[in-house]
Amino acid sequence: MASCTSLLAVGIICGLLAQLHVSQVIDGCSWVNVTNQRLVNWNNETVTTGNLEACQSMCEHHKDFKCRSVDFNQVERECVLSEGDRADSYLGDADDWQYSEIQCQEEWRNRSSCTLVGPVQGKIMFDSTLRFNVRPDSTVEKCEAACRQEQRFFCIAFNFRESSGMCALQELDSHMRRLVEVPPFVYYELNCDPDVDPTIWLPPAVHVGISDDRLCSIRGPVIGYSGPVEQNTCAIEATLTQCEKKFIEMSAVVEMKAFSYNPLTGTCRMHRESRENEPLVATAGFNYYEYSCKFSEDLVNQCLHFAP
Ligand SMILES: *[C@@H]1O[C@H](CO)[C@@H](O)[C@H](O)[C@H]1NC(C)=O
Numbered sequence: 001m002a003s004c005t006s007l008l009a010v011g012i013i014c015g016l017l018a019q020l021h022v023s024q025v026i027d028g029c030s031w032v033n034v035t036n037q038r039l040v041n042w043n044n045e046t047v048t049t050g051n052l053e054a055c056q057s058m059c060e061h062h063k064d065f066k067c068r069s070v071d072f073n074q075v076e077r078e079c080v081l082s083e084g085d086r087a088d089s090y091l092g093d094a095d096d097w098q099y100s101e102i103q104c105q106e107e108w109r110n111r112s113s114c115t116l117v118g119p120v121q122g123k124i125m126f127d128s129t130l131r132f133n134v135r136p137d138s139t140v141e142k143c144e145a146a147c148r149q150e151q152r153f154f155c156i157a158f159n160f161r162e163s164s165g166m167c168a169l170q171e172l173d174s175h176m177r178r179l180v181e182v183p184p185f186v187y188y189e190l191n192c193d194p195d196v197d198p199t200i201w202l203p204p205a206v207h208v209g210i211s212d213d214r215l216c217s218i219r220g221p222v223i224g225y226s227g228p229v230e231q232n233t234c235a236i237e238a239t240l241t242q243c244e245k246k247f248i249e250m251s252a253v254v255e256m257k258a259f260s261y262n263p264l265t266g267t268c269r270m271h272r273e274s275r276e277n278e279p280l281v282a283t284a285g286f287n288y289y290e291y292s293c294k295f296s297e298d299l300v301n302q303c304l305h306f307a308p
């Protein structure tokens with residue numbers, strides 16, 4: 001818990017630095033405030049300060065890590081410093097809290113006034129970790145407006161399903177992650193390139209050797225195992241192909257990590273956790289599959305080896 005207030009001498013040095021940093025914050029950067037919200041996770045360090053300005057100043061001068069945002073509670077006078085901001089996580093409702101982050105003009109994180117490009121037919125952004133980012137009964141126009149106005153995180157793209165009007169806002173774009181084929185959806189993103197021509201724009205081709213060109217695929221089966229059956233695990237009747245399709249479709253709107261399939265009963269279970277976080281359960285009749293981008297040397301099986 002390093003803070004500027006521990007020693008008077010340090011306090012004086014911090015005071016001098018404060019003036020230096022204030023001008024830096026003015027120089028193309030400023031604090032942006034959101035009331036009654038706070039950052040979900042990424043709450044790295046808690047200190048007690050008198051007011052929001054002191055909390056923000058603490059962040060500007062923080063030494064242990066580059067502080068990018070704060071949550072301040074005006075009742076408890078609690079000041080939470082964070083190394084992340086809405087580009088890393090998202091805001092959730094929280095009475096008595098105020099969220100503030102340092103935004104600099106040259107960062108280009110806020111794409112709200114950039115050009116909408118797309119649609120990319122039959123593709124989606126698959127890797128989002130956001131929760132509660134789905135809007136029903138939408139149109140492409142409404143979905144676009146929602147993305148441009150989003151406060152909780154930096155919305156830069158969206159998946160849209162015409163047949164049901166389903167709009168799923170995304171914090172990742174096609175430069176960051178590969179798009180995945182899911183026929184009922186279309187994909188759009190906000191592009192800040194001043195020369196972009198939306199009529200001819202295409203998502204980046206997959207370049208071999210670049211880190212975002214990961215060998216993502218559904219891997220399995222792990223025969224005789226199922227993912228843990230949680231309360232929110234959803235089970236449907238399907239063929240294996242339908243189960244796989246359902247898994248990818250659901251992943252377009254909520255984060256799904258794996259599924260299990262019983263070929264005898266046609267039961268298809270969805271899992272929000274993969275075996276990385278939750279051990280598999282030996283379950284007669286079921287086979288386990290997961291979506292993974294991890295490199296596996298076992299490319300024939302595409303299935304990581306199992307501890308006996
Ligand atoms: C955010 O709050 C700080 C401290 O009260 C203030 O200096 C700053 O101007 C606010 N930013 C905006 C955009 O209102």
Ligand SMILES: *[C@@H]1O[C@H](CO)[C@@H](O)[C@H](O)[C@H]1NC(C)=O
Nearest residue numbers: 041042043044064065083084
């Ligand atoms: C801050 O929290 C995030 C999310 O929990 C973590 O990934 C990051 O490493 C933390 N940073 C520091 C300096 O502890």
Ligand SMILES: *[C@@H]1O[C@H](CO)[C@@H](O)[C@H](O)[C@H]1NC(C)=O
Nearest residue numbers: 110112149150151152153154
């Ligand atoms: C981006 O800027 C617009 C317009 O200034 C604003 O309405 C929107 O809330 C900002 N987005 C975020 C995530 O701060």
